[in-house]
Amino acid sequence: MDCGIILPSVSPNSNYFSVHASPRSPCIMVRCQQKEGQVKNNHHYNELPLLKRKRPTMINIPVDRSLENNNIMNTSRVRVQEVEVEEDGYGVYSKKGISRTRLEDRYSANFASDAHGKSKQALFGIFDGHGGAKAAEFAAAKLGNIILDYLRRGDKSMIEENIKNGYLAADEEFLKGNATGGVCCVTALVQHGSLIVSNVGDCRAVISKAGVAEPLTNDHNPSREDEKLRIESKGGYVDCCNGVWRIQGSLAVSRAIGDQHLKQWVTAEPDTQILTIKPDFQFLILASDGLWNKVSNQEAVDVIQPFFTAGSNKPELKNACRKLVELSISRGSNDDTSVMVVQLDKFAH
Incomplete structure (x- = not known):
């Protein structure tokens, strides 16, 4: 230099x-x-x-406010401590865990409009990277667009198959780059009055139905009997290391995008659930396992609920997300933690 x-x-x-x-x-x-x-x-x-x-002094960048295809900023060269976003209809808050050198979580929000400029679909995502942030950055930047492309080109009656193909295509593209690491993902597509939620790994989606929490995803962990059998049928093994079940004594999730060295056993095929949005569907929580390891589904809904019953039709969603993250940290979480809350009635029509 x-x-x-x-x-x-x-x-x-x-x-x-x-x-x-x-x-x-x-x-x-x-x-x-x-x-x-x-x-x-x-x-x-x-x-x-x-x-x-x-x-150089540590850089603390608290806010990222991209307006289109909103993604947590590429933080591979700066030490971001936290990210918060407040947009009409959704909010995000992410905080670096004390055990991490940099924030490896990312998020995305993709929108498509009709000829009149009205939003006809929205796709949200939370991405929890491991082994570095590259896979999470890739998923935040590419996965939503790849899924939407498959939905545009594919059979309209095969939504679940199109989303699966989108996840698998994103995984294949990432692996071609020979980048290391992997990422757990949860995505939520809102279109034509339907909510379609997909996941790989242990990021989770929870919906509030009139204040009652209902999980819309199942965590993909090696301890699950069906996941264990799938891995063993392909010649792998699952064991418990210091109280944590891992594949080949290494990875603590059984599905993810990336993880080239374990790809024989770690699939990027998502589970998907399709629901019709009903009047009692208040809000959707998407979060990384940094939250769910310390906070139950119902507790999360109970924390967010007051922000929707305070009499305002525009709740301060980033503050709601922050409150959940702070609750997890207060209970001893040292992992990166990211929370997104989506106000469903803003995107349901």
């Missing part, structure tokens, strides 16, 4: 020389003592002066 350094200047009567950085340089001035017996007016030194760089 060019630090914009001015060549050393030496005073004939001085035992020191100084190196100065330009105002734009990240380098600081260093004063170095000459070796004893060195010729003082010789400007060509056998040893270059030591340069020190200022350690």
